[in-house]
Amino acid sequence: MHFTKDHEWIKIDGDTATVGISDYAAKALGDVVFVELPQVGDAVDQGGEIAVVESVKAASEVYAPVAGEVTAVNDALEGAPETVNAGPTGDGWFIKMKVADASQLDALMDEAAYKEYCEGL
Amino acid sequence: MAELKKTTLHGLHTALGAKMVPFAGYDMPVQYPLGVMKEHLHTREHAGLFDVSHMGQVFIEADDGTWETAAKALEALVPASIVDLEPGQQRYTQLLDDNGGILDDLMVSRINMPGHDHLLYLVVNAGCKDADYAHLDTHLPDGVRAKVKDDVLSLVALQGPKAVEIVGALNPLIRKLTFMTHGEFELNLPDGPIYAHISRSGYTGEDGVEISAKHDDMVRLVGHLLEHDAVEMIGLGARDSLRLEAGLCLYGNDIDTTTSPIEAGLIWSVQKHRRGGEGYKGAARVAGDLKTKTRRLVGLKPEGRAPARAHTEIQSLDGVKIGEVTSGGFGPSVGGPVAMGYVDVPHNKTGSTVNLIIRGKAQPATVVKLPFVPNRYYRGV
Numbered sequence: 001m002h003f004t005k006d007h008e009w010i011k012i013d014g015d016t017a018t019v020g021i022s023d024y025a026a027k028a029l030g031d032v033v034f035v036e037l038p039q040v041g042d043a044v045d046q047g048g049e050i051a052v053v054e055s056v057k058a059a060s061e062v063y064a065p066v067a068g069e070v071t072a073v074n075d076a077l078e079g080a081p082e083t084v085n086a087g088p089t090g091d092g093w094f095i096k097m098k099v100a101d102a103s104q105l106d107a108l109m110d111e112a113a114y115k116e117y118c119e120g121l
Numbered sequence: 122m123a124e125l126k127k128t129t130l131h132g133l134h135t136a137l138g139a140k141m142v143p144f145a146g147y148d149m150p151v152q153y154p155l156g157v158m159k160e161h162l163h164t165r166e167h168a169g170l171f172d173v174s175h176m177g178q179v180f181i182e183a184d185d186g187t188w189e190t191a192a193k194a195l196e197a198l199v200p201a202s203i204v205d206l207e208p209g210q211q212r213y214t215q216l217l218d219d220n221g222g223i224l225d226d227l228m229v230s231r232i233n234m235p236g237h238d239h240l241l242y243l244v245v246n247a248g249c250k251d252a253d254y255a256h257l258d259t260h261l262p263d264g265v266r267a268k269v270k271d272d273v274l275s276l277v278a279l280q281g282p283k284a285v286e287i288v289g290a291l292n293p294l295i296r297k298l299t300f301m302t303h304g305e306f307e308l309n310l311p312d313g314p315i316y317a318h319i320s321r322s323g324y325t326g327e328d329g330v331e332i333s334a335k336h337d338d339m340v341r342l343v344g345h346l347l348e349h350d351a352v353e354m355i356g357l358g359a360r361d362s363l364r365l366e367a368g369l370c371l372y373g374n375d376i377d378t379t380t381s382p383i384e385a386g387l388i389w390s391v392q393k394h395r396r397g398g399e400g401y402k403g404a405a406r407v408a409g410d411l412k413t414k415t416r417r418l419v420g421l422k423p424e425g426r427a428p429a430r431a432h433t434e435i436q437s438l439d440g441v442k443i444g445e446v447t448s449g450g451f452g453p454s455v456g457g458p459v460a461m462g463y464v465d466v467p468h469n470k471t472g473s474t475v476n477l478i479i480r481g482k483a484q485p486a487t488v489v490k491l492p493f494v495p496n497r498y499y500r501g502v
Contacts, residue, residue: 030358031158033451034426034458036480052480054428056157056451057358078426 001089002065002105003114009089010065012105018093021053021062024118026088029055032081037073037094044068044097046104051094053084062094066104072096128174129275129336130343137354145247147175150356157358161453164325164363165494168281169355170346177250178274178333179257180232181241184264188231188239194265195241197401198256200382201229202392203241209233211301211320213390215382216245216253221406222378223385224256225249226370230320234305242318243267244276244331246372260402275339280329280363282497283351288319288330291345295319295330300498308334310345317342321499324360326367326492328499365459366452368420368491374431375418375447375461383410384463386418386491414466416444420489421460427479428458429486434478435462443468446477452493459493460486 001011007025011018026032034054044050044064051062073095077083084092099105109117125148134141139150150172152160163169183190189204196203201214208231216224225246232240245253250271257267279288289296291308298304303320315338323329334342346352361371370376376385381403383391391407398408423429428451435444449460460477468475471490476483 030152030156034428036427054451056161056362056453057151059428059430081426 002108020093032084068097152356160359167351168283171278174275175247177245206231208238217403221403280325284329325363420491
């Protein structure tokens with residue numbers, strides 16, 4: 001699993017990847033009440049907006065960790081947005097995507113580096 | 122930036138693990154470890170305790186020692202009728218500018234204590250209080266003075282269905298208060314009594330009280346109240362969602378100097394004989410807005426699940442801008458998004474469908490009557 005400075009995670013499985021927000025992000029946002037997801041087939045740039053997550057407090061954008069094409073969205077979040085808080089790196093995933101250029105992953109943090117990054121915030 | 126002010130209970134908030142944020146010049150708790158959602162629901166089910174000591178507490182007193190002089194002086198600055206207040210009665214009103222714009226909204230009470238019922242007691246918003254004090258100093262006539270008590274008094278609110286039962290255990294007479302009345306009470310704490318000014322009112326739509334006491338006494342009272350299982354500290358986050366569901370205006374969001382009490386749907390706070398266009402600052406606007414219908418603050422219930430935040434554009438179904446959301450978010454008790462905003466006449470009618478433009482997309486919403494959650498004020502049996 002890799003992480004961005006904006007607190008997204010990405011997990012690679014072959015040439016597809018699953019993307020969500022980190023435990024740190026879910027805690028910081030508080031109770032998630034709505035998630036706006038992209039359409040399957042949408043092309044996304046690295047750092048481009050893929051979703052908006054609304055907590056009781058505010059709306060926050062979620063960005064694509066790498067470029068690619070959206071192949072699936074987690075429809076379950078529509079009826080149960082609280083899943084993001086319950087399992088941000090599990091059932092609370094946002095999208096699956098076909099990765100355009102796997103080398104873009106190299107610039108992301110691994111779990112240990114991300115942990116250190118969060119501790120410094 | 123000037124250093125943030127702290128309320129007397131600041132140390133308690135940080136000890137409880139509250140997330141603190143700057144609010145109206147104070148370092149205030151936005152939420153405790155429980156979180157906004159649970160704090161909100163706890164208040165509706167049990168009792169929530171709010172530190173609102175950042176708000177301004179002011180007494181108005183006439184040099185001649187009479188009620189009439191003090192009441193008439195304030196009545197020249199607000200649309201509510203003040204002179205006819207009985208001792209122990211409280212009213213909600215607004216300070217208006219010459220154009221009828223709202224400088225602040227506030228609670229006004231006539232003190233109910235022998236020898237002191239010539240006094241008016243005001244609670245004003247934290248973000249407006251310095252300007253309010255200056256406004257009062259400038260516009261109250263000679264011989265009437267506003268005495269600010271923020272350096273002496275703290276203020277908390279205990280809100281929810283269990284609130285009065287809990288505070289009533291410290292003095293059973295408190296249970297006899299009805300909505301929008303108040304009194305002075307001795308509270309029998311285990312480590313000795315304190316004296317407090319208690320009103321049966323609040324900002325959540327629930328039954329409950331607001332309690333004013335001297336700083337040191339308030340620390341003791343809050344410590345005692347928190348020993349009760351039904352009492353949780355509640356932050357500004359849930360205070361906002363509770364008042365929004367209750368359809369109550371937030372100064373700076375829903376009302377300001379560009380809005381009049383009539384536009385804001387506050388006609389209920391302007392007694393009939395005060396609607397004629399004279400008698401106080403801004404009276405002409407109040408009377409004028411009753412005749413010429415422009416826009417009105419309404420409740421908006423989005424059909425989907427996306428919250429519409431403040432400043433979201435409101436459009437008619439044919440795409441014309443007809444207003445703007447002034448407060449919006451997720452209503453934990455409603456279980457979905459709720460909002461308030463100004464909508465131009467005639468689109469403001471209850472049951473009308475409008476579009477909210479959220480991130481560029483039109484999301485349908487229905488104009489609804491406020492509040493979103495029925496008020497549970499205690500008006501006596």
